[in-house]
Amino acid sequence: MTHTLHGLVIRETAVKEQDKFLTVLTAELGKISVYCHGARSVKSRHIAAAQLFCYNEFVITSRGDTYTLKEAVLQDNFYALRNSFERLALAQYVVEVLGEMTSECEDCGALLRLALNTLYALSYTDKPEAIIKAAFELRAISEEGFMPDLGVCAGCGEMAEVMYLDVMNGHLICGGCAEEVDPAAMAARGTNFILLNVGPDVLEGMRYVLRAPLGRLFSFSMNEHDLADFTVVCERYFVNHMERSFKTLEFYNSLR
Numbered sequence: 742m743t744h745t746l747h748g749l750v751i752r753e754t755a756v757k758e759q760d761k762f763l764t765v766l767t768a769e770l771g772k773i774s775v776y777c778h779g780a781r782s783v784k785s786r787h788i789a790a791a792q793l794f795c796y797n798e799f800v801i802t803s804r805g806d807t808y809t810l811k812e813a814v815l816q817d818n819f820y821a822l823r824n825s826f827e828r829l830a831l832a833q834y835v836v837e838v839l840g841e842m843t844s845e846c847e848d849c850g851a852l853l854r855l856a857l858n859t860l861y862a863l864s865y866t867d868k869p870e871a872i873i874k875a876a877f878e879l880r881a882i883s884e885e886g887f888m889p890d891l892g893v894c895a896g897c898g899e900m901a902e903v904m905y906l907d908v909m910n911g912h913l914i915c916g917g918c919a920e921e922v923d924p925a926a927m928a929a930r931g932t933n934f935i936l937l938n939v940g941p942d943v944l945e946g947m948r949y950v951l952r953a954p955l956g957r958l959f960s961f962s963m964n965e966h967d968l969a970d971f972t973v974v975c976e977r978y979f980v981n982h983m984e985r986s987f988k989t990l991e992f993y994n995s996l997r
Contacts, residue, residue, distance in 0.1 A: 742803045746770065747816070749856055750795045751836040755781060761791055763810070764840060765799065768850035772843040775801055777810040790815040794822060794832060796857060821864040827996050828863045831870055834989035835859050835877060841983070842885060851884050858955050868959045871968050874993075875975035876950045876958055883951055887911060887982040891948050894918055904944060906974060908935040908981050913944075935981065937974050942967040947974070 751772075752764035761780040765773050780791035790797045790813035800812035822829045839856055843849050859877045862868050883889075889911040893900055896918030903916030914922070919936055939947070942963060949961050963971060980986055 743800065743811070744770070744803060744808075745798070745800050747796065747798050748773075749836075749839075749853060749860075750791070750793055750797070751839050751856075753791070753793050759785075763791055766839055766843060766849055766853050766856065767799075768848070768853050771845045771847040771849045772840065773801075773808050773845055775799070775808045775810050780810070787813050789818070792818060793836070794819045794860060796860075817861075819860045819864040822860070827870060827993070830989065830993040830996060831874055832860055832863055834874075834987060834993050835863075837987050837989045838877075838881060838983075841985075841987075842881065852881065854955050855880055855884065855958075858958055862959050866959070869968070871972045872961070872963070873959055875972045878979035879947060879950045879975045880955075880958060882979045882982050885982070887978075888951060889913075889947070889978065891944060891951070896921075904939050905936040906939050906978065908937060908978050911978075911982075913939070935977065937977060938970070939974060940967060940970060943971045943974060946971050 746767050746769050748765035748767040750763050751766050754762040756762055759779050759781045761777045763775045763777055765775050767773060777787055777791050779785045780787045782788070787810060795815060796817045798814040798816060799810065801808045802811055819832070822832050835856060839852060843852060855877065859873060862873050889906065891913060893913065894904070894915040895907070895910070895912040896914055899915060901915035901917060905914045905916070905919050907914050914936065922934070946961060946963055946967070950958065953960070
C-alpha cells in the first residue's frame with residue numbers, strides 16, 4: 742500500500758553503511774518508523790529531507806508493519822535552529838518529548854501542529870526561549886489529558902490574593918485552604934503533594950496558553966520575575982505528569 746502524507750522527522754538512526762530509520766510524526770498514522778535506503782549517501786536524492794527536524798511530504802509504502810520511503814519533498818528544515826546552540830538544544834528536547842508522547846495508529850494532528858509552531862517560533866522569531874519552552878510543555882501535557890483546572894480554588898470555590906497550583910491534582914488551591922492541608926498526612930497516603938505559588942500574571946499566562954489558537958500560542962509577554970516563575974511552574978507540572986525527566990531537558994537546563 743502507498744501513502745502520501747506530511748510528517749516531521751523527530752529521530753534518525755543510522756543502519757548498515759548508508760541507510761537510515763527515520764521516526765516520523767504524522768497526523769494520520771501517528772508515530773511511524775520509515776526505512777530509507779541509501780539516505781546517508783551524498784548521492785541520495787533524499788539526503789536533504791531525511792534529517793532531524795525536517796517537515797516533508799512523504800510518499801511511503803507499507804507492507805505489514807514496515808514502512809519504506811519512496812519519495813520525500815522537503816517543506817521546511819528549520820535550518821535557522823543551527824544558528825543558536827541553546828535553541829537547537831531546546832528543539833531536541835521538543836522532539837524527544839514528542840517521541841515519548843506518541844505512538845503508531847493514533848491521531849497526532851494536534852501534537853504535530855504544536856511541534857511545527859514551536860519549531861517555527863524557535864527558528865524564525867525572537868520570542869524568548871523561556872516562553873516557547875514553558876508554553877510548549879503546558880500545552881503538550883494538556884493535549885495528553887492532564888489539562889489543569891485554573892478556574893477557582895478547588896477547596897472553597899473562590900479566588901484569593903494568594904493562589905497555589907496543586908501539581909499532582911491539577912487544580913488551584915487558595916492560601917487559606919492550603920493552610921488546612923497536612924503535608925505529612927498526604928505523604929503517609931503516598932500522595933506526591935506539591936504546591937507551587939502562582940501569581941496573577943503567571944496564572945493569566947497559563948490560562949492564555951491553554952485557550953490560545955496554536956498560531957498565537959507564543960503571542961504574550963511577561964516581566965522577568967513572572968517569567969521565571971512561569972517557567973518553573975510549567976516545567977514542574979509537565980515533568981510530574983510525564984513521570985520522568987528527559988536527558989535533553991537536563992542538557993538544555995545546564996546551558997542556562
